[in-house]
Amino acid sequence: MSRLTRTGVLRAVVVFGALAAFPFVFPAQWIVNIAIFTLMYAGLATAWNLLGGFSGYLSLGHAAFFGVGAYAIAIAFTHIGIGGSGYKPFFALPLVGIVVALVSVPIAWVALRVRAATFAIVTLTLLFVVQQLAFNLHHLTHGSQGLALPPPPFDVSTFEQPFYFAMLGVFALAFFTCWWVKGSKLGLMLFSIRDDEDRARGVGVRVTGAKVIAFALSVGFTGMLGGVWAYYIQFIYPQFAVDPLITIGAVLMAFLGGKGTVWGPTVGAFILVPAQQYMAYKLGASELYLLGYASVFLLIMLFLPRGIIPSISDHLARRRSGRPDEPPGAVASAPRATLPGGMAP
Amino acid sequence: MHLFIQACILGLLAGGVYALMASGLTLAFGVMRVINVAQGAMIVLGAFLSYTLFTKAHIDPFVSVVLLTPLMFLVGVALQLVFIRPLRADEREELSLLVTWALALGIEGLLSVLYKTNYRSTITSYADKSWRVLGYHLSEVRVFAFGMSVVILTLLYLLLTRTEFGRTVRATVQNPVSARLLGVNVDKVSALGFGISVATATAAGAVFGMVTPFFPGSHYDLISRLLSIIVLGGLGSLGGAIIAALFMGMAEAVFAAEISPTWSSFTFFIVLIAILLLRPQGLFGTNERGAL
Amino acid sequence: MSATLLGVSGLTKRFGGVAAVNGCSFQVDEGTITALIGPNGSGKTTAFNMITGYLPADSGEVTFAGRAVKRPNPTRLYRAGLTRTFQQARVFPGLTLLENLTVAISQPWRTLLRRNVAARDRERALTLLEEFGLERLGDRPAGELSFGQRKLLEFATVLMGEPRLVLLDEPTAGVNPVMVEQIERHVRELHARGLTFLIVEHDMHLVMRLCNPVIVLDGGATIKQGPPAEVQSDRAVLDAYLGT
Numbered sequence: 076m077s078r079l080t081r082t083g084v085l086r087a088v089v090v091f092g093a094l095a096a097f098p099f100v101f102p103a104q105w106i107v108n109i110a111i112f113t114l115m116y117a118g119l120a121t122a123w124n125l126l127g128g129f130s131g132y133l134s135l136g137h138a139a140f141f142g143v144g145a146y147a148i149a150i151a152f153t154h155i156g157i158g159g160s161g162y163k164p165f166f167a168l169p170l171v172g173i174v175v176a177l178v179s180v181p182i183a184w185v186a187l188r189v190r191a192a193t194f195a196i197v198t199l200t201l202l203f204v205v206q207q208l209a210f211n212l213h214h215l216t217h218g219s220q221g222l223a224l225p226p227p228p229f230d231v232s233t234f235e236q237p238f239y240f241a242m243l244g245v246f247a248l249a250f251f252t253c254w255w256v257k258g259s260k261l262g263l264m265l266f267s268i269r270d271d272e273d274r275a276r277g278v279g280v281r282v283t284g285a286k287v288i289a290f291a292l293s294v295g296f297t298g299m300l301g302g303v304w305a306y307y308i309q310f311i312y313p314q315f316a317v318d319p320l321i322t323i324g325a326v327l328m329a330f331l332g333g334k335g336t337v338w339g340p341t342v343g344a345f346i347l348v349p350a351q352q353y354m355a356y357k358l359g360a361s362e363l364y365l366l367g368y369a370s371v372f373l374l375i376m377l378f379l380p381r382g383i384i385p386s387i388s389d390h391l392a393r394r395r396s397g398r399p400d401e402p403p404g405a406v407a408s409a410p411r412a413t414l415p416g417g418m419a420p
Numbered sequence: 421m422h423l424f425i426q427a428c429i430l431g432l433l434a435g436g437v438y439a440l441m442a443s444g445l446t447l448a449f450g451v452m453r454v455i456n457v458a459q460g461a462m463i464v465l466g467a468f469l470s471y472t473l474f475t476k477a478h479i480d481p482f483v484s485v486v487l488l489t490p491l492m493f494l495v496g497v498a499l500q501l502v503f504i505r506p507l508r509a510d511e512r513e514e515l516s517l518l519v520t521w522a523l524a525l526g527i528e529g530l531l532s533v534l535y536k537t538n539y540r541s542t543i544t545s546y547a548d549k550s551w552r553v554l555g556y557h558l559s560e561v562r563v564f565a566f567g568m569s570v571v572i573l574t575l576l577y578l579l580l581t582r583t584e585f586g587r588t589v590r591a592t593v594q595n596p597v598s599a600r601l602l603g604v605n606v607d608k609v610s611a612l613g614f615g616i617s618v619a620t621a622t623a624a625g626a627v628f629g630m631v632t633p634f635f636p637g638s639h640y641d642l643i644s645r646l647l648s649i650i651v652l653g654g655l656g657s658l659g660g661a662i663i664a665a666l667f668m669g670m671a672e673a674v675f676a677a678e679i680s681p682t683w684s685s686f687t688f689f690i691v692l693i694a695i696l697l698l699r700p701q702g703l704f705g706t707n708e709r710g711a712l
Numbered sequence: 713m714s715a716t717l718l719g720v721s722g723l724t725k726r727f728g729g730v731a732a733v734n735g736c737s738f739q740v741d742e743g744t745i746t747a748l749i750g751p752n753g754s755g756k757t758t759a760f761n762m763i764t765g766y767l768p769a770d771s772g773e774v775t776f777a778g779r780a781v782k783r784p785n786p787t788r789l790y791r792a793g794l795t796r797t798f799q800q801a802r803v804f805p806g807l808t809l810l811e812n813l814t815v816a817i818s819q820p821w822r823t824l825l826r827r828n829v830a831a832r833d834r835e836r837a838l839t840l841l842e843e844f845g846l847e848r849l850g851d852r853p854a855g856e857l858s859f860g861q862r863k864l865l866e867f868a869t870v871l872m873g874e875p876r877l878v879l880l881d882e883p884t885a886g887v888n889p890v891m892v893e894q895i896e897r898h899v900r901e902l903h904a905r906g907l908t909f910l911i912v913e914h915d916m917h918l919v920m921r922l923c924n925p926v927i928v929l930d931g932g933a934t935i936k937q938g939p940p941a942e943v944q945s946d947r948a949v950l951d952a953y954l955g956t
Contacts, residue, residue: 188700
């Protein structure tokens with residue numbers, strides 16, 4: 076699978092180095108604000124990809140776990156009276172990730188007993204269950220009144236920076252996990268499930284275990300991102316913390332960049348989020364924004380369903396091997412990020 | 421006891437409308453293996469259309485159903501041709517989930533632009549009237565809605581069992597590959613099937629708008645209920661969907677009356693989890709994608 | 713010598729009112745190449761699916777290597793040494809040929825996140841590819857293979873688990889005569905190395921020269937089990953095939 080090639084590592088070092096330097100080069104608050112959301116979605120799309128892209132099980136309910144992460148941080152720091160703010164919520168993030176991942180295991184086990192279509196249904200339903208919980212568990216979440224977090228005591232001029240680095244940290248964690256998994260035995264198992272699950276069972280692949288692990292990792296990162304988000308925006312409501320648009324955004328970005336690839340979701344997020352924020356400033360009205368979102372999604376699904384990275388790498392592969400364009404679908408039944416390279420010896 | 425029976429009646433009437441809503445969803449899945457996540461949005465669209473006809477042109481929603489369903493049937497066929505047919509067959513099942521989800525968003529966005537995001541309700545002159553039978557309230561609107569659902573479902577049943585078209589639909593549901601070999605034009609059946617699915621959603625939407633306040637975002641709640649229903653009934657099984665819808669309608673109403681109205685929407689999820697644990701193929705379904 | 717490796721008794725499966733397999737019983741002895749034949753619709757593939765755990769049986773018992781298989785499950789059976797191929801030659805089209813083979817290695821959970829394939833397993837995969845004449849394509853995605861090549865790859869893949877019994881579902885259907893010969897040669901070689909086969913096959917010439925014993929199914933039940941010559945001259949078998 077994806078070998079740890081020198082160019083691959085170099086690319087990652089350059090990209091993450093640039094991301095770490097970014098808020099110092101462009102310290103303007105509004106720019107860093109957009110960058111925070113870009114990183115958040117890059118992380119969400121990468122995390123979603125770990126399950127949806129690798130195993131082919133499309134989750135429509137990842138926003139549920141985003142919301143759980145958000146409320147976990149919010150509840151912990153308002154109710155349980157840890158009270159302290161500052162950097163403390165950031166240190167709680169790993170715990171949030173682990174708890175969300177563990178909570179998701181029984182859910183995953185039930186939801187993954189069924190085939191992909193039913194799985195999608197269950198995850199979608201889960202999303203509304205969690206939203207309802209956020210509305211109904213009034214004493215914890217304050218229901219539709221929303222829940223306020225203690226204001227972060229950061230200096231106004233560099234207020235966004237801690238959040239930027241927290242997002243970057245979680246995104247990097249998700250990204251490198253994804254990268255690692257792709258080259259591992261687990262990745263191989265997930266890809267075999269995506270290609271033909273029945274056959275995978277027939278050659279000894281422990282499909283349920285592989286799927287549950289991927290699900291837990293995926294939603295764990297999603298929950299952590301939700302936690303950072305909650306602390307950043309400071310006031311959370313059920314309909315915004317558990318918002319179908321969050322999932323659909325992440326899915327859209329994974330598809331645009333190329334699902335099942337390591338870099339695809341990141342590329343998708345880096346293209347779409349800034350564009351989306353710009354549109355939001357321009358169009359203002361959130362109703363139009365919804366229409367714009369739907370149109371972009373439909374266009375990508377219809378015209379670029381395999382995503383940018385697989386399309387480009389196919390093109391390069393053909394150029395290199397000097398073959399004429401093959402009809403799409405000849406090799407393309409499963410989009411791949413990298414050229415089919417061997418395993419590391 | 422009185423409360424329990426009253427709840428059962430209410431639930432049964434609501435269940436009839438759920439059955440109409442779910443019938444199109446399960447039919448579309450049966451024919452094309454497409455889970456139309458936009459079904460909820462189509463219902464809300466139907467509710468807004470009949471609301472507009474009622475408030476602007478004073479056309480009773482039950483009458484507007486007759487006007488709207490053929491129109492929306494054509495819209496459904498067009499949507500299938502434009503958005504679902506181009507998807508490659510081997511990816512259609514998964515990509516259609518996302519495409520129809522985007523469609524749902526698009527419809528929600530369109531409705532939000534046109535109507536803003538306030539709650540609406542189609543309030544007819546008989547909206548508050550009800551009959552009393554043996555001490556139980558029977559809301560006229562709900563009884564009419566139930567009656568209309570029964571009529572449309574009966575027509576659908578006759579269409580599927582008594583006509584040549586129905587036979588091709590059933591053949592496609594059972595085995596698309598063999599159906600194609602036997603000369604069934606599966607593409608055509610799929611387009612028409614999707615059209616029917618949208619048409620039933622529209623009809624259901626018209627009555628939905630009379631019994632429940634709605635806004636453009638209402639479709640999320642609807643679709644999660646409907647999806648639970650068709651999983652319970654067995655994906656692709658029309659009879660299963662109807663029985664599951666009646667059952668869920670009653671279960672929800674009884675739960676609301678006897679235990680807690682706030683948590684009643686959880687009935688769907690509880691039943692969904694139970695069914696996944698005990699009988700993942702649903703009550704009347706066969707193994708969803710037959711293992712082989 | 714002839715210990716029973718696979719025992720099937722009273723296996724039954726109904727679809728609606730129709731019994732696809734109806735009280736089917738037979739056994740496969742260790743070290744044989746057993747054929748399972750019968751007219752179309754006689755329940756061969758359904759029986760395969762039940763034995764390998766892809767389809768729950770309505771009733772009946774399956775024993776493998778002396779143990780009753782309580783709830784057949786493809787993954788567990790594979791690990792126990794029972795594996796199968798599919799009529800349609802199923803491979804993982806998005807994985808390379810080498811990956812197709814290495815994914816089929818049983819590995820403990822703790823090695824799940826290891827990136828490298830153990831040298832021994834890689835070696836084994838390469839050897840198998842070489843044996844099946846696919847070594848040049850090791851780094852190509854399996855989606856690029858021809859149908860016949862997929863059959864070979866699928867065959868090679870199931871050998872990764874070091875099985876004791878391999879069920880081949882129509883191994884020569886839809887492949888050219890040269891490929892048929894090649895597949896036959898592989899079966900013979902592997903058999904000589906001690907592997908047991910149960911083969912569903914329509915090519916009677918192949919069955920008669922390769923397999924012994926031959927089991928005949930009709931209407932979902934076993935009507936005859938015996939050496940090829942005996943089966944060929946059996947009245948009931950002829951009736952079943954000729955439909956009288």
